[in-house]
Amino acid sequence: MTENTQQPQTAPTTELPTQYTPAEVEGKLYERWVDKGYFTADADSDKPPYTIVIPPPNVTGSLHLGHAFQHTLMDALTRRKRMQGHEALWLPGMDHAGIATQNKVEQQLAEEGKSRHDLGREAFVERVWRWKEEYGGKILGQMRRLGDGVDWSRERFTMDEGLSKAVLTIFKKLYEDGLIYRAERIINWCPRCLTAISDIEVEYQEDDGELVSIRYGEGDETLVVATTRAETMLGDTAVAVHPDDERYKHLVGKRIKLPLTDRSIPVVADSHVDPEFGTGAVKVTPAHDPNDFAIGQRHGLESITIMDERAVITAHGPFQGLDRYEARSAIVGALRSQGRIVAEKRPYVHSVGHCSRCKTTIEPRLSLQWWVKVGPLAEAAGDAVRDGRVKIHPEDMAKRYFDWVDNMNDWCISRQLWWGHRIPIWYGPDGEVVCVGPDEEPPTGEGWHQETDVLDTWFSSGLWPFSTLGWPEQTADLRKFYPTDVLLTGHDIIFFWVARMMMFGLYAMDGEVPFRTIALTGLVRDERGKKMSKSFGNVVDPLDWMDRYGSDAVRFTLARGANPGTDVPIGEDWVQASRNFANKIWNATRFALMNGATVEGPLPDPSEMSPTDRWILSRLNKTVADVDAFYEDFQFAKLSDALYHFAWDEVFDWYVELSKTTFQAGGAAAEVSKRVLGEVLDVTLKLLHPVVPFVTEALWTALTGGESVVVADWPKDSGFRDEAAEREIETLQSVITEVRRFRHDQGLQPGQRVPARLTLEGTALAPHEAAIRQLLRLQPEGDSFTATATLPVAGVEVALDLSGAIDVAAERKRLAKDLAAAEKEKAQAAAKLGNEAFLAKAPEQVVEKIRTRLAKADEDIARIQAQLERLPQA
DSSP, X not given: OOOXXXXXXXXOOSOOOSSOOHHHHHHHHHHHXXXXXXXXXXXXXXXXXXXXXXXXXXXXXXXXXXXXXXXXXXXXXXXXXXXXXXXXXEEOEEBOOHHHHHHHHHHHHHHXXXXXXXXXXXXXXXXXXXXXXXXXXHHHHHHHHHTOOOOGGGOEETTSHHHHHHHHXXXXXXXXXTOEEEEEEEXXXXXXXXXXXXGGGEEEEEEEEXXXXXXXXETTEEEEEEESOGGGGGXXXXXXEOTXXXXXXXXXXXXXXXXXXXXXEEEEEOTTSOTTSTTSEEEEOTTSOHHHHHHHHHHTOOOOOOBOTTSBBOSSSTTTTOBHHHHHHHHHHHHHHTTOEEEEEEEEEEEEEEETTTOOBOEEEEEEEEEEOOHHHHHHHHHHHHTTSSEEESGGGHHHHHHHHTTOOOEXXXXXXXXXXXXXXXXOTTSOEEEOOTTSOOOOSTTOEEOOOEEOHHXXXXXXXXXXXXXXXXXXXXXXXXXXXXXXXXXXXXXXXXHHHHHHHHHHTTTOOSEEEEEEEOOEEETTSOBOOGGGTOOOOHHXXXXXHOHHHHHHHHHHTOOTTSOEEEOHHHHHHHHHHHHHHHHHHHHHHHTTOOOOSOOOOGGGSOHHHHXXXXXXXXXHHHHHHHHHTTOHHHHHHHHHIXXXXXXXXXXXXXXXXXXXXXXXXXXHXXXXXXXXXXXXXXHHTTXXXXXXXXXXXXXXXXXXXXXSOOOOOOOOOXXXXXXXXXXXXXXXHHHHHHHHHTTOOTTOOEEEEEEOTTSTTGGGHHHHHHXXXXXXXXXXXXXXXXXXXXXXXXXXXXXXXXXXXXXXXXXXXXXXXXXXXXXXXXXXXXXXXXXXHSOHHHHHHHXXXXXXXXXXXXXXXXXXXXXXXX
């Protein structure tokens, strides 16, 4: 059996306030936890380490439900491991969020009538740091509200001194190993933010556009191409067809006239072209399309840039100076006037990439940028999962991971910003290029200057698992807490952040993985399963729910919906239900304390316990085993559900209620049950604590007098099981449940007492007669007792005298009316299902719905007829 091994720090209390008010409890408890150092990990400890690094939220961000969801799960994992005796480190921090933060400060400057160029680079960066200190990090305070048990003494920021040194160190190492290079490639360009952006910062949506088919060439040497971006034709340097396409073989190798220009372009044969799509001929614009760039590389085509960084046309001619959309309309008009438009389709719905920051349409653009050669890094990241050094949970997500790392393109890491880690490359007057490490002096002298671009934010966050622990220095933290144990994050960033941490961790740490398990969650959605979006009007601020229902209620709701890798629907009704659960825990513990529940002394021997006591302890140990298994499998929904039903149904609704008669009777049996109830509550509160930390802390310390449940021992399954007691109490439950159902069917009020005769002699339920009568509101049979209804249940017989309890004639009339309605419903459903013409035309889901109606009508008829049979005869 479970055993309480901790000595009380203070005397347990016997009284609690009548109502649980989260606002009066949560803040004080959290500050006490922090002040006591419960979350501060000790690198010199002999305890086994357990480490999670928080996915760093943006410094510009606020706590949203996605954060609250993942933080609840990470907090649950680390709280449990701490209670299990591990040196648990949950390391917090923030990401400097290059684009988002720079945009915030530039918006401030715009309100002052200034731009960053008015300040200059150095002054602008100083301004951003001031903004960060004044406005950034709002989310850190909100994490405290949620109850995050993070080690605040180790809080990191991707631009702090230590992490900046790590960035410069790994950049130089990659550069010297030939894994960082500079080249002209097609990148995602935002004409509003004026920078390259990563793939993850591109949001694709279905836009209404146009598809225009244009005739290129003259006379017999013509072909038709279709495009959604007519303006890019100004940069066309070829038309490509498939080598096996007989329609165009006579044109391959020839040059054709490019409309609206004085240029001719070649027709090239390339296997990339799909001959079945459209006309089978595609225009090739190497400087403005990634696929076209690849074709251009294969055929040695010229790349002509026809737009500037703001997506304004720069090609000489009548369209120069026009915005890309203005140019598109003007070019289509000019082609139409020349009779070169073969077809036009509007609207043409297609997927278009947008900047996630400002929603501007992304422009693919040929640009000289810095890149990481990912081939060998990605191969190592794939191998670490394939050979089992890193496990992905759930396992079916591994395929998505392999699809990405096995086909990863080189990574553009330069950004045209001022806020961020400036690329440590210096250019000399004679073309020299020097990479400067963190402890090296940059070259000086006339003509030397540093690269103006900064690194992609994902570059520094890719170092997060080891840079936050002190790398490149060999610190005590790095030795103790690396590799980390679990990376818990959303499946939506498996490709971008997870893969990059894997690549950099394996590279920097000589093949040591950055984490042993990748636990992937779904995304939080509204109660209808719809994505939360401001445009949909369904975004929820978790702080509002915390204010109304308490942080525990929000946490429990999120955890109870957390099935691995699947999205989490959530609605306010569910948070209210979780608040009710917290109130139930409070009220049940309050009752227990008022009735003498205790954790003092050892548990009595099972031979001294009642079957009810042995039953609840058997169920308790089974719950401990189940919860442990669910934690190891990251089944947060299942463990939360198991705890909910054990606590509410088995402890509060059954054991507490069954124990009331024992408490009232007093004596040795009552003292045993008080100790058992104390044990059950002690363990149950510990099991619940990682998910609902505040209410359990308040109750556990009141119950036990212990210092804090945060540092209490995690329960262990002792292996105690009593199947006989479980069967006995299950039989008792079935009797009580069946009689309660009968009472309800007969219209009896819950508290209405009726005479009853219980035939329990010779059964295991004989000792439970007092409990049965109390729970079912059954009074002893009197001299005038007449059994008007007899219920045989589970081998016992319950005879009831309802003669003075209900109006039999009125009840019979009501049931007859209900029976007629059910029979009518059955007849209508049966008629439809017997109509062959209807069945032939109706959709399957409609037919299935009618079948369900018929089955429900049959059930109602059987139930009502049984009620009528059990009614006393008039």
